[in-house]
Amino acid sequence: MTAEDPGSECCWPGSVFSRRAFIGGGALFCATVAAPGSATAQAALAQARATLAGALTVDIHSHAGRLIGLRNITERPPYAPVAAPMRDGGMAAICLTIVADTPTLELTAERRILATRNPEPGELYEWSRSGFARLHGLVQEQGLHVVDDLEGLTVAPKRGPSAIVASEGADFLEGRIERLEEAFRQHRLRHLQLTHYRPNELGDIQTVAPVHGGLTAFGAEVIRQCNRLGIVVDIAHGTFELVKRAASVTTKPLVLSHTSLVSRPPPGSRQISPDHAKLVASTGGVIGIWPPSTIFPDIAALAAGIARVVDAVGVDHVGLGTDMSGLTAPPSFASYRQLPDLAATLTARGFSAEEVRKLLGGNYARVFAATLGHS
Numbered sequence: 001m002t003a004e005d006p007g008s009e010c011c012w013p014g015s016v017f018s019r020r021a022f023i024g025g026g027a028l029f030c031a032t033v034a035a036p037g038s039a040t041a042q043a044a045l046a047q048a049r050a051t052l053a054g055a056l057t058v059d060i061h062s063h064a065g066r067l068i069g070l071r072n073i074t075e076r077p078p079y080a081p082v083a084a085p086m087r088d089g090g091m092a093a094i095c096l097t098i099v100a101d102t103p104t105l106e107l108t109a110e111r112r113i114l115a116t117r118n119p120e121p122g123e124l125y126e127w128s129r130s131g132f133a134r135l136h137g138l139v140q141e142q143g144l145h146v147v148d149d150l151e152g153l154t155v156a157p158k159r160g161p162s163a164i165v166a167s168e169g170a171d172f173l174e175g176r177i178e179r180l181e182e183a184f185r186q187h188r189l190r191h192l193q194l195t196h197y198r199p200n201e202l203g204d205i206q207t208v209a210p211v212h213g214g215l216t217a218f219g220a221e222v223i224r225q226c227n228r229l230g231i232v233v234d235i236a237h238g239t240f241e242l243v244k245r246a247a248s249v250t251t252k253p254l255v256l257s258h259t260s261l262v263s264r265p266p267p268g269s270r271q272i273s274p275d276h277a278k279l280v281a282s283t284g285g286v287i288g289i290w291p292p293s294t295i296f297p298d299i300a301a302l303a304a305g306i307a308r309v310v311d312a313v314g315v316d317h318v319g320l321g322t323d324m325s326g327l328t329a330p331p332s333f334a335s336y337r338q339l340p341d342l343a344a345t346l347t348a349r350g351f352s353a354e355e356v357r358k359l360l361g362g363n364y365a366r367v368f369a370a371t372l373g374h375s
Contacts, residue, residue, distance in 0.1 A: 041344075048343035051353045052090035054157050057339065058361035060191075060288040061166075061236070061257035061321035062094040064336075065138045067131075068102065068326060076134075080325070083142040086161040089339035092361065093147055093162040094324070095191045095257070096138070098131035100124055100169035101198050111328050114208070115198035119171070125179065128172035132165070132187040139163055148188045150374050153365060164368075165189050166234070169196035170222060177221055184229050190368075192226055193234035193257065194219060195242070203242040207268050214241030220249045227252045230372040236288075236321075240276050253284035253367040258321035260295055261309050271295075274312045281317035284370065286363045288321025291333035298332050303345040306359060315355050319364045 066080040104115045145162040156162040183189040202219035204210035296302040
């Protein structure tokens with residue numbers, strides 16, 4: 001879940017783009033993006049659908065289905081469609097994510113999300129238990145398949161729309177390591193983002209001044225336990241100092257599920273620098289690129305942002321993290337039905353079919369396999 005990013009840059013000043021980033025001026029790219037109803041564009045979309053057919057596509061950060069936004073654990077608004085858009089667009093699996101620190105958060109007039117109070121003891125644990133229950137209710141109603149092992153992810157393209165249970169923030173632990181295994185077994189948690197919008201027991205966040213100096217000793221203990229259990233460690237929202245310590249602790253690849261790249265992120269920004277991105281990649285990990293329209297106003301800009309990160313860290317370390325239904329600003333990627341459009345635009349930028357499949361899920365699948373001990 002992410003507010004409109006302060007100080008966002010939609011371009012990377014002074015960068016040298018590769019052929020993939022530059023080819024956007026070519027005839028195929030223009031036809032695909034500028035004339036979506038043309039015969040050329042339709043042919044490109046048909047090619048993109050062929051590329052995605054049977055592919056292991058994964059959104060590595062999603063709140064789809066009206067899973068979040070509740071202010072009271074007793075609220076039960078109807079779910080929004082998830083399986084049908086996934087099926088129509090060719091999205092095999094999503095990391096379906098609760099938000100563990102929600103009761104402490106407020107949206108300011110400047111569209112920034114801030115933690116405005118400290119939680120009561122046990123409050124975020126109980127909130128998250130309710131959040132996981134709502135997630136599994138969505139799974140059941142929509143006929144999604146829960147992925148809790150490598151086989152479940154591998155068969156997702158054939159079996160049908162699938163979900164990896166995730167949490168944005170490990171705040172529900174409240175400093176108690178035994179709750180991590182409880183979530184693994186009871187809620188089938190397989191993807192854990194350490195921090196969100198409050199500096200918690202695990203470490204510091206990008207959007208407020210640091211208080212811990214990075215990752216805490218408890219945060220390091222959580223990473224080691226995630227490595228042991230088989231839970232993907234997500235360091236989105238964490239400071240560069242947190243990521244440096246996390247990279248030194250983990251024995252598995254890290255994921256940074258939703259961000260974008262700028263040359264020099266301003267204070268309080270959720271975007272990252274090239275050095276930050278390279279640190280994640282150095283663990284064998286993946287950086288998910290997100291689609292807020294304040295940064296990427298359309299699919300063409302989103303594809304350019306993906307290409308920019310590929311230039312920085314290589315095609316094996318980039319993915320798609322849409323933050324579906326979690327952005328406070330309108331997204332340029334608002335439905336899984338747009339996945340073929342994104343695939344076609346990436347192809348027009350010079351990526352091969354194999355590379356498109358890596359970017360749209362294959363790279364995350366590799367990290368998931370390594371995390372579960374199948375590297």
